[in-house]
Amino acid sequence: MDEQVMSEKECIELVKSGDSEAYSMIVKKYMKRAYYIAYSFVKSEADALDVSQDAFIRAFRHIKKFKPDCDFFPWFYRILKNLSLDWLRKNKKRDEIPLEDVNIAASPQLNEMLKIELWKGIEKLPLEQREILTLRYFQGLSYREIAAVLEKPLGSVMSSLYYSKKNLRAKMGDFFNEARRN
Amino acid sequence: MKHEEIKTLIAAYIEGELDKKESLLVEAHLRECAGCRKECEELNQLEEVLNKMELRKPSKDTWDVYWSSVYNKLERRIGWIFLSLGVIILAFWGGYQAVEQLMTDPDKPLALKIGILALLGGGIIVFVSILREQLFFRKKERYKEIRR
Numbered sequence: 001m002d003e004q005v006m007s008e009k010e011c012i013e014l015v016k017s018g019d020s021e022a023y024s025m026i027v028k029k030y031m032k033r034a035y036y037i038a039y040s041f042v043k044s045e046a047d048a049l050d051v052s053q054d055a056f057i058r059a060f061r062h063i064k065k066f067k068p069d070c071d072f073f074p075w076f077y078r079i080l081k082n083l084s085l086d087w088l089r090k091n092k093k094r095d096e097i098p099l100e101d102v103n104i105a106a107s108p109q110l111n112e113m114l115k116i117e118l119w120k121g122i123e124k125l126p127l128e129q130r131e132i133l134t135l136r137y138f139q140g141l142s143y144r145e146i147a148a149v150l151e152k153p154l155g156s157v158m159s160s161l162y163y164s165k166k167n168l169r170a171k172m173g174d175f176f177n178e179a180r181r182n
Numbered sequence: 183m184k185h186e187e188i189k190t191l192i193a194a195y196i197e198g199e200l201d202k203k204e205s206l207l208v209e210a211h212l213r214e215c216a217g218c219r220k221e222c223e224e225l226n227q228l229e230e231v232l233n234k235m236e237l238r239k240p241s242k243d244t245w246d247v248y249w250s251s252v253y254n255k256l257e258r259r260i261g262w263i264f265l266s267l268g269v270i271i272l273a274f275w276g277g278y279q280a281v282e283q284l285m286t287d288p289d290k291p292l293a294l295k296i297g298i299l300a301l302l303g304g305g306i307i308v309f310v311s312i313l314r315e316q317l318f319f320r321k322k323e324r325y326k327e328i329r330r
Contacts, residue, residue: 020253020256024249024253027248027249027252028248028249031245031248031249032245035240036237039237045240049240049244049248049251053248053251053252053255054255056252057252057255057256057259060256114231115235118231118232118235133232137232137233137235138235138236138237142199143194143197143199158190158191158193158194158199159190161193161194162189162190162191162192162193162194162225163190165193165225165228165229165232166193166221166225168228169224169225169228
């Protein structure tokens with residue numbers, strides 16, 4: 001792990017001196033994560049690619065301001081989130097992520113309606129709650145990683161996730177129990 | 183720990199994100215509190231479904247060309263900066279030459295010279311005003327916070 005951290009820091013130092021090859025390693029490491037985070041905001045594959053790539057370009061341009069004792073991703077995440085929010089302001093908000101874009105891993109005991117209701121429930125959540133659920137379930141970040149990315153205390157992440165799930169469960173109402181019974 | 187505080191730990195308990203001491207606290211509370219037990223069960227069901235959910239993955243090609251797209255965009259932006267700079271320098275030089283020629287030509291009427299000077303003066307004022315506004319805006323710019 002330490003070796004990974006060291007190599008990333010070394011990479012950043014090279015990027016600061018203008019080495020684009022070193023930056024390609026950083027981009028390749030975080031591109032998928034950046035894409036899915038942007039997707040959760042802009043809700044379209046093409047726009048998520050654009051926004052996430054623009055975030056990497058902006059990060060490259062500002063890389064000299066990045067402090068070497070910090071982790072790259074939480075710093076990058078702020079740029080990505082700001083660009084995603086800017087995109088939402090400039091463009092008409094998409095109300096829903098197309099349902100065909102959502103995969104629930106093959107599971108015969110989950111019916112199609114449950115998938116739809118679950119997705120509708122997530123869509124209705126406030127942006128902050130959707131954001132934290134995305135980091136946790138689509139990105140698979142641990143609580144500590146989420147705390148680092150969102151720059152929040154661990155306890156605050158725990159309670160945010162609790163309230164997000166509770167809210168989601170409430171939005172799905174009795175449907176959840178009925179769907180599971182069927 | 184109060185009831186409400188323990189409640190907020192339930193989601194983390196289900197996901198195994200608590201340390202031993204916190205887990206024991208939650209378990210002890212769940213044994214006593216039927217309301218929290220029910221909530222724990224409901225969140226557990228939700229957890230099962232959430233863990234099975236994922237967004238469709240873009241094609242492999244997307245990732246293969248991702249970096250080259252970033253690189254091309256970066257390169258093109260640098261190209262645009264130089265291109266714009268060149269246009270600005272040439273426009274200023276051409277404008278300066280044209281104005282100088284006009285002003286030093288004794289055959290040109292005075293009204294034309296005054297008109298050109300007024301035009302230039304107005305242009306400079308508008309330019310400075312926009313520049314000042316942009317600089318002021320930049321002070322409040324959102325991305326300023328990325329400096330850490």
